Each structure stands twice: as C-alpha cells, then as structure tokens.
Amino acid sequence: MSLMNNLSNSMIYSSSSAFLAPTSFNSRTHNVSVPLKSPRIVKCIATPQEEQTAYKTKVSRNANIAKLQAGYLFPEVARRRAAHLLKYPNAQVISLGIGETTEPIPDVITSAMAKRSHALSTLEGYSGYGAEQGEKALRAALASTFYGNLGIEEEDIVVSDGAKCDISRLQIVFGSNVTMAVQDPSYPAYVDSSVIMGQTGHFLKDVERFANIEYMRCTPENGFFPNLSNVARTDIIFFCSPNNPTGAPATREQLTRLVQFAKDNGSIIVYDSAYALYISDENPRSIFEIPGAKEVAIETASFSKYAGFTGVRLGWTVVPKQLLFSDGFRVAKDFNRIVCTCFNGASNISQAGGLACLSPEGLEAMQEVIGFYKENTKIIVETFNSLGFKVYGGQNAPYVWVHFPGRNSWDVFTEILKKTHIVTTPGSGFGPGGEGSIRVSAFGHRENVLEACRRFKHLYN
Amino acid sequence: MSLMNNLSNSMIYSSSSAFLAPTSFNSRTHNVSVPLKSPRIVKCIATPQEEQTAYKTKVSRNANIAKLQAGYLFPEVARRRAAHLLKYPNAQVISLGIGETTEPIPDVITSAMAKRSHALSTLEGYSGYGAEQGEKALRAALASTFYGNLGIEEEDIVVSDGAKCDISRLQIVFGSNVTMAVQDPSYPAYVDSSVIMGQTGHFLKDVERFANIEYMRCTPENGFFPNLSNVARTDIIFFCSPNNPTGAPATREQLTRLVQFAKDNGSIIVYDSAYALYISDENPRSIFEIPGAKEVAIETASFSKYAGFTGVRLGWTVVPKQLLFSDGFRVAKDFNRIVCTCFNGASNISQAGGLACLSPEGLEAMQEVIGFYKENTKIIVETFNSLGFKVYGGQNAPYVWVHFPGRNSWDVFTEILKKTHIVTTPGSGFGPGGEGSIRVSAFGHRENVLEACRRFKHLYN
Structure with a gap:
C-alpha cells in the first residue's frame, strides 16, 4: 500500500529524459524539488523557513573531514x-x-600530444584503457632518465595524473592506523590528506596544529632541516626537497641522516621531488641517490613545474620493490592494488606528452x-x-x-x-x-x- | 656519535645525480641495495636466504587492503x-x-583535443591549473545537455578523470563509518573501494561475500531489481543502471521505488549512469528524472563508453546541493573539499574533448x-x-x-x-x-x- 501511495505520489511529477534533448545552455529551469512526505503526515501550513524543514539523510558526516580547517x-x-x-x-x-x-608548453611536447590526439581517430592509433600503471615506454623512459644508475627500474614506477593525486592514493594505502610527520612548513596536501584518512586528532587552536601529527620545524636557524633528535618516531615521514614553500633543498648529508633516521625507526619516507630539477647545485635530486633509501622511501614527482603540465596532469611515483611492511609484504603490491582499484591511468594524450618531455629535445x-x-x-x-x-x-x-x-x-x-x-x-x-x-x-x-x-x-x- | 658512524658508513657508496644524465634505456645497472646495519651489529657470515634477512619497516600493512580478495x-x-x-x-x-x-574516436572530438594541445604552446592558449571542479564551459554544457530540465545546475557538477576515480573519491567523503549496499552482481569497484575504506568486515569464504555489505540480489527472477522489502537499511546504496554486468536497465517505476526506499531510510544512492546513453527505450537515463532524487542521490557518469574515452579519461559526478548529511551539512561541500585536496582536475586537453563531445556534431x-x-x-x-x-x-x-x-x-x-x-x-x-x-x-x-x-x-x- 505504501508502495502504491508512493507511485501515485510520483505521478504528479512530469519528468522525461533530458538526455540529448535539444536544450539551450540558458533554459535550465529551477525545478525546486518538493520533499516527498510520508503519506501519513499531512502538513497544510506552509513553513517559511525552508532551511529547517529541508530533507536530511540519516548519513553522518565523515568526522575526519569535519576536522579540516577552512x-x-x-x-x-x-x-x-x-x-x-x-x-x-x-x-x-x-x-x-x-x-x-x-x-x-614547448612545441616539441604539444606537437606530440596533438599527434596522439589525431591518432586516436585512426584504427591503428586508437587505444583505450592502458595499463593503470602507465604506458611501458613512458615508465622505461622515466626509469632511465631519472634513475638510470640508481637501481630503480621500470616496474618500480607508476605514472599518475599528478603528485597531489598520488599523495592521496598513498594515504589510502597507509590507511587510518599510521602516524605521520611533516616538515613545518610544508605543502598542505600532506597534512590535509592525513586528516581526511583519520590518522590525526583534532585541530588544536592554541598551537595551530593537528593532534597526532609530528611537525618537524624547519627554520632558518636549523638550515630548514629538522633536528631529528627531537622528532618522535612516526610510521610515515613526508619530506619535500627542494621544500615547498621555503625553497630549501636538503643536502646529501642531511638526506643521509633522514634515511638513517627512517631506518632506525622503521619508518617510510614519502619524498616529494616535484621541484627536483630546479636544483642547480650538488644536492640530490632523488632520495634514491642516498644508499639504502630503497628500503625506506617512496618518491613522488611531477611534470607540472618542468613542462608547464599543471593543467595537462602527469606525474609519477616510485615505490621500490625493496620497501616492505612490517610483515614483509611489499608496499608496491598494495600501491598497485590501489592504483588499479581507485584510478584508471593518466590520460593517454598526457602520457604522449610525457614521453616527448623525455626525448633529447x-x-x-x-x-x-x-x-x-x-x-x-x-x-x-x-x-x-x-x-x-x-x-x-x-x-x-x-x-x-x-x-x-x-x-x-x-x-x-x-x-x-x-x-x-x-x-x-x-x-x-x-x-x-x-x-x-x-x-x-x-x-x-x-x-x-x-x-x-x-x-x-x-x-x- | 651514531650520526658520525652513519655518515662514514654512507661514504662507501658512490652516487651522483642521475637526473638528466645521458643514460640509455638499457644501461640500468642493478645496484642491489645493501641494507645499512647498525654499526654495533656486525655480521660477517653471508646469509643465503635473502628473503628472510631483507630489511622490513615497522609500518603495519593496512588491514583493510589485506581483506581484498586476489x-x-x-x-x-x-x-x-x-x-x-x-x-x-x-x-x-x-x-x-x-x-x-x-x-x-570521432574526428570532431580528437581535432578539438589536438587544437587544445597546440594552443598550450601559445601565450594566449596556455592554461595551467584549472578549477579542480572542471572548466566552466564543460560543466555548463554537461548541465544543459544531460540535465536540462531536471533542476541540476552547473555548480552541482564536478568534472573528473572517470567514474571509477570518482567512486573512490566519494568513498573518501563517506569514510569508514558508513554501511553500504550493492546490486549483486555489480561493478567490483563499489565493493572493493568499500573494503579499502574499512566499511566492511572480512571476506566470508562460505558465502563468497564481505561481512557488513548488503548484497542486493538481482536475478532474472526479480527482473534484476532487488526485492527492497528484504534489503536492510544502509547509509550508502550503489546502484548502476543499465547495470554492469547484467545489462539490465531499471524502469522508472523501479527507480521511483528505489528513491522512496532511500528516502524512507535516509540513505544516499550513488547512481552510476556510465552506460545511460545505451538506453534506447523509455527507461530513465538519469536518477534525477525521479522526483525527489536530488535529496537522496549522487550520480556519476563517464565519456568512456560514449566517445571511446577509456584512455583519454573524462567523467563527471553530480552532487545536488539539496543532498544533506544528517546534521544538515551539504554533501557537495565535502565532495568539493575532497576534490580540491585529493585531485587537481581532469586534463585540460581531455576537457576540450569533452566539450567537443557535447557540440551538435x-x-x-x-x-x-x-x-x-x-x-x-x-x-x-x-x-x-x-x-x-x-x-x-x-x-x-x-x-x-x-x-x-x-x-x-x-x-x-x-x-x-x-x-x-x-x-x-x-x-x-x-x-x-x-x-x-x-x-x-x-x-x-x-x-x-x-x-x-x-x-x-x-x-x-
């Protein structure tokens, strides 16, 4: 009976498929949706405060997201x-x-993307789903260009739609039961994604920070490198070099200490090298230049600031096969599972652009x-x-x-x-x-x- | 002292920046990384079983990911x-x-993408970060093309790199403390993303399903539409029509029942309409054709199967402003926060393709x-x-x-x-x-x- 009531209720609405119907951009009518009332409750008095009477679902808001500031x-x-x-x-x-x-964007790169676009209109040039991890040629080129003598191979690299997106996917891999440290100051996506995943406590207004995050102060006084003897052990350490926002690159000696610190603590470093090519002196451009880093570090990188790809969207993340969880399970295997389940690869056109970026020209x-x-x-x-x-x-x-x-x-x-x-x-x-x-x-x-x-x-x- | 030991330890490694160094694809040397030992523990006997002695971090594997099957x-x-x-x-x-x-992909679409690619090489045509939610013109075109008379507006729509990716972002919005229902059978990303987020219990081998997921059986006997009187209340209901894999579209009457079911229970429907344009009869192509759906439903859609965009990556998700959590907070606001924090917009070239898809040609x-x-x-x-x-x-x-x-x-x-x-x-x-x-x-x-x-x-x- 309730069903029948509902059905007859629904008859008062006239709706037909709008798909592909000829409509103009400006003809959108504002059909204010009238909340369906239970047939048993009949209210005849119009309520002036619509806000208060608006239908609410019974789904609770995610408390972790509510913790985020502004x-x-x-x-x-x-x-x-x-x-x-x-x-x-x-x-x-x-x-x-x-x-x-x-x-x-340099023409050699956009021409490659235009060429790939046109190719998608041809039988020979068309491609659909690629490997979620990225096209083989691009992964190979990334490995040889950036990690040629560092023991990082094609299969350690996953191509992404940008470092920010991969940071979130890495947080999904880690889950809510890890602790994390960040440089203070640092790119806000590390802290925010950690809050969202439920790794932190509430924001503490008096100290302007989230509970359960280890803020590693980086100031002119310490050369923008944290005093590790004061840093508590965490599972994950986010570290960006050259740092965003301070612009400070970590030296080889500093990164060697960081890797040893992670190793002593059994921590995983998520090393953001999105600005690495801006380094013009002898400082490392990859965490994997540091011996032993493959056992404790992930590196995420991006074409955004090298080739003007902020809108094209292309990056990559290295999860070495040597990096293991405490039970010996490979971190790369879980990252691969998340990439396959929550992502479908970067755009094939963007990947063609990335490959062109790595040509000599x-x-x-x-x-x-x-x-x-x-x-x-x-x-x-x-x-x-x-x-x-x-x-x-x-x-x-x-x-x-x-x-x-x-x-x-x-x-x-x-x-x-x-x-x-x-x-x-x-x-x-x-x-x-x-x-x-x-x-x-x-x-x-x-x-x-x-x-x-x-x-x-x-x-x- | 420990620090100095570590530093001198590191001297035995010779590593220099590999960035942009002239290396060939095949010259990658396999530098097997030697685990750094604490200087106090000196082992002189080579261990034959490297697997057992490999360095492990102390980071626990995410137990939710471990629940996933194969x-x-x-x-x-x-x-x-x-x-x-x-x-x-x-x-x-x-x-x-x-x-x-x-x-x-039809030429009218790839030409638009090629044109946008070339434009990125010009001062006037270059664009970097766009709005995370997608370009205004595309959002407006999506609203008018697909939801012209349904009261869905440009600002209710977020452009994405595909429905699968948006499903995961929606799961991040919901968090781990929600319950969910799926059609059985259905596209596996719903269940897997739910498991990953920690919304479920373990996989129960005997019944071949995860604990704490409501499987809504859809068989020829019930016309591939669940018997809602047997379905327990959940916070989230994933529903795909036409269904993947059964190909069954839900009728207007069935979807009206589904919306009423959600409304009675205060649930949120995540409606996957990735195949909607394959419907050639009178069945609805959008959940928003159903009166009242804006208060209980999200819709996610994709260009993948309409324009061959499986590799180009472009989709969209509608979160109506009328959809509220139990505390009255707009779901769209949290979705927007997640999109801004975990994503940086779809490729601008793909978006140019999407806009071309919505031209008359x-x-x-x-x-x-x-x-x-x-x-x-x-x-x-x-x-x-x-x-x-x-x-x-x-x-x-x-x-x-x-x-x-x-x-x-x-x-x-x-x-x-x-x-x-x-x-x-x-x-x-x-x-x-x-x-x-x-x-x-x-x-x-x-x-x-x-x-x-x-x-x-x-x-x-």
Missing part, C-alpha cells in the same frame, strides 16, 4: 583574490600565489622553461634583498620565502594584496612554522614579475 | 589472458572481457559510436539465443549476460578461453549473484565480434 589553502587564496577583484574590478592583479605555471626544452622561472626567482630575491628583507629559498627552487618577523602572515598577505594587487601565499597556510613569512612564487610572465617587483619596492621602500 | 577483477582477467597467450603464442585472441572500447558522432556497439550487442545476443542459452541484457547496454546454469563461472571463462581464445568475464567476479553466468562485452571491431560468434557457435553447437 578550505584547502589554495582555493582559499583564490577565493580572497576573487573577492579582491570584486572590490577593485579594474585592478591589474598579479598572481604570485599558487605555483601556477604561466609559460607556454624535450629535456632541453624543459630545461629552458625551468631556466626562465629561475631567472624570475633571481629578480624576486634581489628585490626583497634590496629592501632589507631576509629572504630564503630561490636558489634551487621556484619559490622565494620572505621573512616578516613578528607579523601574522595572513595580515601580510592582505596588506600586499590590498596595496599592490599582488597575490602571494601566507606562510601560515603551510603550517605553524610558516607564520611570519610569505611565499612568493616565481611562476609568472617576465613583465608581470618585473612589475610586481616595482610594486614591492614602492610598498616597502 | 587482484582487482579486470587486471586478474588480463593476467589470465596474458598467461594464455604465453601458452598459445599464435592464438588469435579476441577480447570481449573488460569493457574496452575499440573504435576510433559531437553528440551525433557519439550516437554513431554507441549505435555501432549496439549492433555488436545484437549479433552476440542472437548468437547465444540461437544456441539455446538464456541471454539477458544487451537491449539497453553494451553487455550481454549469458546464463550457464549450475556451472562455475571461472570454469566457463577458462573453457571459453582455452577452446576459442575468447576472453570474457566470469560472472562471479561481479559478486556471488553473478555465479553461473558470464559477461560478454560488445566492445570490439565488427569482424572480431563476428569471428567470436562463429567460434561460440562452433563450441556450443
């Missing part, structure tokens, strides 16, 4: 930028905030892109130096870390945005250790970077 | 196919297993692709009908569900592979309710489908 950092920065533009619609806003690449073209952004960095560093600021990073990374001692970094962010229309990133967005600093990204057209520096000089001279 | 279904099918090819290297294997599209071209595969389906259905098999699906879906009463479906899979060199998918891979059936995919070149049908006739005549 929005993810970069959308929050974008939100404030948009609000600024609403207020100053004619402002010439320059964005040195999110690490957003601005320079065109592609490698040269990437170095030119990197060189361009590094010149930007130099200009920014010199500007802040000339203004008497303490400036870090920038030598081996596309980020400049500017110190504003004693000041709240969101206040500095707001001051700069308001007075110069330049978007930066507040240091505290990267962890409590980032308070008092801002990150200035070197990703921008040259004329914009020069103009931004003129404005910085005008503001702080 | 490999994810499709890689397992691929593995058996590869093993078969090793045994019969000259066999003309025809794959009607994984739903792998085979026909070229693109829609027509997609219908031609779908029409081609539907003709394949007809050929397969007629073949098995002529052989006296009970055959289901195939009218509104690219899958044919063939009944082998009383037989183990992996045995049938093996028999067919061995005797005809045709790869199918065993029904039990989709859940215990799939036992006794196999899924034959209609994705294939016409001559291969015809040849496969000749072989089926030869085998079963």
